[in-house]
Amino acid sequence: MKRRDALKVIGGTFAGLTVADRLGGYFTKPAYAEEKPAFHKDILSAPGGKRVVIIGGGFSGVSFANTLRELAPDAEIILLEKNPFFVSGPSHIDYSVGMKKLEDAVRSYYPLREKGVKVIKTEVGGILPEDNKVMTSKGNITYNYLLVSTGIRLADEEILQLSEHPAYNAHSWELEGTIELRRRVESFKGGKVVVSVPSAPFKCPPGPYETACLLDEFFKKKGVSAEVVVADANDKPQPPPLAQKWLTVFEKKGIKYMPNNKVVEVDGANNQLVTDKGEKIKYDLVTLIPPNKASTLIKESGLGDPFADVDPTTFKSKKFGNIFGTGDCAKTPYTKSAYTAFYEGKNAAHYAAIGMGYSVKEPVPIHNICYPYASSTESLLIRVDWEKDGKMLKATADDPKTDYRDSRAAWESTLLKSLFGA
Amino acid sequence: MNKLLTLFTVLIIFLLTCSRAIADNQNSIEYEKKVFVEREKVAFVEITSDKPIDIFIMYTPQYNSYCKSGSTEGAFDVKSITWYIYPIPAMFDDQTVFFIAKDGARFNITYENVKDRIDRLFKGEALLRSGASAFFKKGIDSIRLTQNLPELQIEIEASEDIPIMALKVMDYMALTRGLKSFEEIYNNTVLKGKKSLSFRAPDFDDLYIVVKSEKGVNIKYKTWANREAANSGC
Numbered sequence A: 001m002k003r004r005d006a007l008k009v010i011g012g013t014f015a016g017l018t019v020a021d022r023l024g025g026y027f028t029k030p031a032y033a034e035e036k037p038a039f040h041k042d043i044l045s046a047p048g049g050k051r052v053v054i055i056g057g058g059f060s061g062v063s064f065a066n067t068l069r070e071l072a073p074d075a076e077i078i079l080l081e082k083n084p085f086f087v088s089g090p091s092h093i094d095y096s097v098g099m100k101k102l103e104d105a106v107r108s109y110y111p112l113r114e115k116g117v118k119v120i121k122t123e124v125g126g127i128l129p130e131d132n133k134v135m136t137s138k139g140n141i142t143y144n145y146l147l148v149s150t151g152i153r154l155a156d157e158e159i160l161q162l163s164e165h166p167a168y169n170a171h172s173w174e175l176e177g178t179i180e181l182r183r184r185v186e187s188f189k190g191g192k193v194v195v196s197v198p199s200a201p202f203k204c205p206p207g208p209y210e211t212a213c214l215l216d217e218f219f220k221k222k223g224v225s226a227e228v229v230v231a232d233a234n235d236k237p238q239p240p241p242l243a244q245k246w247l248t249v250f251e252k253k254g255i256k257y258m259p260n261n262k263v264v265e266v267d268g269a270n271n272q273l274v275t276d277k278g279e280k281i282k283y284d285l286v287t288l289i290p291p292n293k294a295s296t297l298i299k300e301s302g303l304g305d306p307f308a309d310v311d312p313t314t315f316k317s318k319k320f321g322n323i324f325g326t327g328d329c330a331k332t333p334y335t336k337s338a339y340t341a342f343y344e345g346k347n348a349a350h351y352a353a354i355g356m357g358y359s360v361k362e363p364v365p366i367h368n369i370c371y372p373y374a375s376s377t378e379s380l381l382i383r384v385d386w387e388k389d390g391k392m393l394k395a396t397a398d399d400p401k402t403d404y405r406d407s408r409a410a411w412e413s414t415l416l417k418s419l420f421g422a
Numbered sequence B: 001m002n003k004l005l006t007l008f009t010v011l012i013i014f015l016l017t018c019s020r021a022i023a024d025n026q027n028s029i030e031y032e033k034k035v036f037v038e039r040e041k042v043a044f045v046e047i048t049s050d051k052p053i054d055i056f057i058m059y060t061p062q063y064n065s066y067c068k069s070g071s072t073e074g075a076f077d078v079k080s081i082t083w084y085i086y087p088i089p090a091m092f093d094d095q096t097v098f099f100i101a102k103d104g105a106r107f108n109i110t111y112e113n114v115k116d117r118i119d120r121l122f123k124g125e126a127l128l129r130s131g132a133s134a135f136f137k138k139g140i141d142s143i144r145l146t147q148n149l150p151e152l153q154i155e156i157e158a159s160e161d162i163p164i165m166a167l168k169v170m171d172y173m174a175l176t177r178g179l180k181s182f183e184e185i186y187n188n189t190v191l192k193g194k195k196s197l198s199f200r201a202p203d204f205d206d207l208y209i210v211v212k213s214e215k216g217v218n219i220k221y222k223t224w225a226n227r228e229a230a231n232s233g234c
């Protein structure tokens, strides 16, 4: 990415554009606003050769930082994160229906500082791979090695009216939305509840269906009359091998499933969603998950389009030898989940340490374990194992069970403990 | 000798009858098809019809409700097709899928092992992933290609010499909401062709195949998975 282009990206936003403005662009046209002045200065002194900068303190970024700290004791590790705290994504769903308190899902980055990882609260707006520099809202930082672990970007701009009227929607794919969804769920008086699912891929593929099941249960328990509808852009519930299981769960609960309904507009004034076929879906409560995309800085820095193009074993960028990409923002054969993100961070740290000259054993290949909620008392089970090169080795799934519900709780707290020590 | 000749004739007639029965079975018109896919297999269900028909695809719960009420609500429907390929992956456990063709269709099912298929993809083979041949009505008509993967090979062929383009959702909305004309978008867009169009999917985004014809046109598309696409998930 050239400096000029990078500056275009900083502050690049859709804010202020009308629906007609957005419908005006063929997809060749860049989606960024005007150039900003070049005010950036370096905020840290020049690196000593072992400076590793991490963009994004989510599951993979923190896991990478912790692992590298152990493997490379004298490396200078800097974590750049735009949010003041870590919030566990899987808990969003629990919180939205009152199964968990928010404070149980929040962790401070302080334990990382104690280990000697420098944590800077700042937003990264551009990467200059040729100059080994990242441009942040606080200034520029030069690196020797870089990890990009920015997660998913929600493409509100692909749902008409949503950027202009964010309050038309509340969903648990972001923290703010989760808090608002909880408020709306609590005060809901009854009627039609629509869960709108984007086209795959999206992070946590079972998530929207879990949300539908838990909302249905919540309203039933509360005695609120609610018709829960899943309007899915896909032809079947995701991930595809779980389709049959989800439909069986929906049938038992009386949740209405509507495949092939890609929502392109939220018309909040009339309480309706509009599909690409022009059909209207009325709602009294809506939770619409916008299309999941990668951060635009990945494309603008030439790391991949739209996701970071990395080797599935080492997570090293296919273009730049000192850059790694892990988790939801990377193009890999692995599921977009907290569990795989955690292990991707771990494995990438091994290869980063090897690259820095440390003698380190090769890590084990990636696997995923997930316990999607069918209700507040039962979870399904999915386990997938991949070979070192990303080829799927084996996969299993099981019907909803109480045991798996308990395993889910242990699963998340173990992950959080591994990341933050508590 | 006579006995031997009779036996031989009987055998030939039997074999001929059998092979015709097999051929008839493959070519017979069916209105409902239950497809069972064993764990670790993927079934490719190929549906053909001489005239455009609608197909409804259902899992057991949706099929049960269809049997009770006769309603296809909640089923995945494919409209006006003469040829269609639908993959049913059974990575985790056995799958049962029902196909309803109210006007009748021919079904041909091929089973593959999921792991073998992944191995072949990783070795560099290009494998058919999905496909359809559908009648597009006169004027502007479209179909959504979904669950794309970066580098997925997409081939589109029209029966007439007409303009074809593949649009992302916001351009498609500009067209359907009348903010831009077909020609305006066609002139400015990247993925376009006359009579045929072949390209690699740029990313995961849904693409709308949009055509404009005077009398209606038959459009056939195929998508091919390859090693690069497999690296982004299958």
Ligand SMILES: Cc1cc2nc3c(=O)[nH]c(=O)nc-3n(C[C@H](O)[C@H](O)[C@H](O)COP(=O)(O)OP(=O)(O)OC[C@H]3O[C@@H](n4cnc5c(N)ncnc54)[C@H](O)[C@@H]3O)c2cc1C
Binding pocket: A055, A056, A057, A058, A059, A060, A061, A080, A081, A082, A083, A088, A089, A090, A091, A092, A093, A122, A123, A124, A125, A149, A150, A151, A152, A172, A173, A174, A203, A204, A207, A295, A326, A327, A328, A329, A336, A337, A338, A339, A340, A341, A369, A370, A371, A372
């Ligand atoms: C509702 C819900 C339920 C889920 N349930 C499950 C589940 O049951 N099991 C499971 O395994 N997974 C689940 N997930 C998915 C899981 O949370 C994600 O896959 C996982 O968080 C991905 O990790 P990551 O490190 O790639 O990205 P994230 O954890 O999203 O972290 C990315 C970080 O980068 C930061 N960032 C982004 N851009 C910038 C920037 N420009 N500058 C500075 N910082 C930046 C963000 O603030 C964020 O902290 C769920 C997710 C959701 C939303």
